[in-house]
Amino acid sequence: MKFATLANNTPDGRLHLVSRDLSRCAPAEAAPTLQALIENWDALAPALQTQYEALNAGGGEPFDPASALAPLPRAWQWLDGSAYESHGTLMAKVFGIDNHADKERPLMYQGLSDHFLAPCADVPLPTEDDGIDFEGEFGVICDAVPMGTDAATARGHIRLLVQINDWSLRAVAPIEMRTGFGWVQAKPACSMAPVAVTPDELGDAWRDARIDLPLVVDWNGERFGAAGGYDMGFGFDQLVAHAARTRKLVAGTVIGSGTVSNENYREIGSSCIAERRGIEMLDEGAARTGFMRFGDRVRMECRMADGTPLFGAIDQKVVKG
């Protein structure tokens, strides 16, 4: 199934089913909001599956991804991992810090979840001096996960897959990292691509609780990266289990992969500017790529190997807030 949320003057919007080709949509009959659905998934999903199959056969109204909200416009919890080893290794090398990547223990922080920006909304930020950067990621939305759930069981709690831009302010991030407290100012609201999908929509590309598809990133209309999603050091099942070790996870918890990155980043590019700057430091002795300026756009999209659209595109402009 594929879901989007359209504006209806409420904070959670109105849940819609979207046809597989993202051309048409219809209000979800069984659930008013994505939060309501995720809180009662098992009871509500069968009727929605029936409605989804009918929608794919025809009917509904035209779907305009650019007018959609984030599929989950606000969440009770957003926990973001950093599961791509090549990203962590590169950043550690560049900044001369310890590489905190640990084969046994995922990296994860808790971020702002009271609003996720709509996929084509402007992104208001206070100043270019903060080092405005994007981070292309994948994420999952879970139903309620009991404390102490193991990874094998956690996989069954992953109900939806999403695509995220984890906006980051690079001038602030290292200052906050040094305190050990994690990021507050360095991590403003994230954006979410318009469509959340059930894992079965990916077929074999949902593999080992990882999304085995490239995330294509364009900055101001130029290709910036197309890293594949599979190379996570920990699968989403392990990230969910890590998050749930000392807390139960509320239904609707969103868990992110961290910046999508592959070891051959010199060939396929990156999903954030910081990584490209790091490569420049290693290869050329200094970073020459600047961070984003007001008016800049970033576009991120992931499609199936046959071109079938999946999450729709994030396509946003950064503006002075």
Place this chain on the structure above:
Amino acid sequence: MKFATLANNTPDGRLHLVSRDLSRCAPAEAAPTLQALIENWDALAPALQTQYEALNAGGGEPFDPASALAPLPRAWQWLDGSAYESHGTLMAKVFGIDNHADKERPLMYQGLSDHFLAPCADVPLPTEDDGIDFEGEFGVICDAVPMGTDAATARGHIRLLVQINDWSLRAVAPIEMRTGFGWVQAKPACSMAPVAVTPDELGDAWRDARIDLPLVVDWNGERFGAAGGYDMGFGFDQLVAHAARTRKLVAGTVIGSGTVSNENYREIGSSCIAERRGIEMLDEGAARTGFMRFGDRVRMECRMADGTPLFGAIDQKVVKG
């Protein structure tokens, strides 16, 4: 005004006004929940003030703080500072780490906010090996704060004061701190004392956006500390402004002070076990106080100088989760 939330089989409970002496309560007529109130404070507060004055004159039903939920049973955002310098200085000295206290920049992390434990609910945690500790704190609840709000303006957005136990797992905390990502496993759900109060209830004890009253902490019935709330290096107004520099704050954001601590901790005691252990390390060469065991209780209460109850007491038992 004083507010409590009583269980009614919904996640947000039913908002009640509580008499100044915490003996009686009545359903808040103007707002069903604290979240609804904080989203529309200016419009709803006058009628509630009238109802509160009538309740103080008589009527209502008996108020049992032990049966209350957290006044805000779940929040869209919880940002916890660490504003007591004596706590930070001591912890840095004990652990041989840099003291991250900065005169210009508060310490702050984003924590779990999808549920706050009720003040007398059992606290389920997975294992004693994690180093179970309490952290007695004060906090504020804000209405909506625009991005970029300065401290002077932020003060007007502080609508309610609360008392919090920020449960902490000390065996995990340093591992997570070293990554720079902040705490996930080390910070399970917090608890909140039963009553949230408007700042005017404190009279002169609400001073410089600080709570100038002691927080009395008892561990298994023995006095553990009674540190005063005033000694914050940053007032709550500055903490709110710090949080809002690169994000707007959703109405109902809870912002914490960090562990209440005073420089004369050898005389007045501490609000967390880690601090006592630190003092033992300095004075005796080794920590001799262990962390909490399953079955242990901690009680935290803050009263006015004349004995008038304020937030009611947190009084909880730690259990195997």
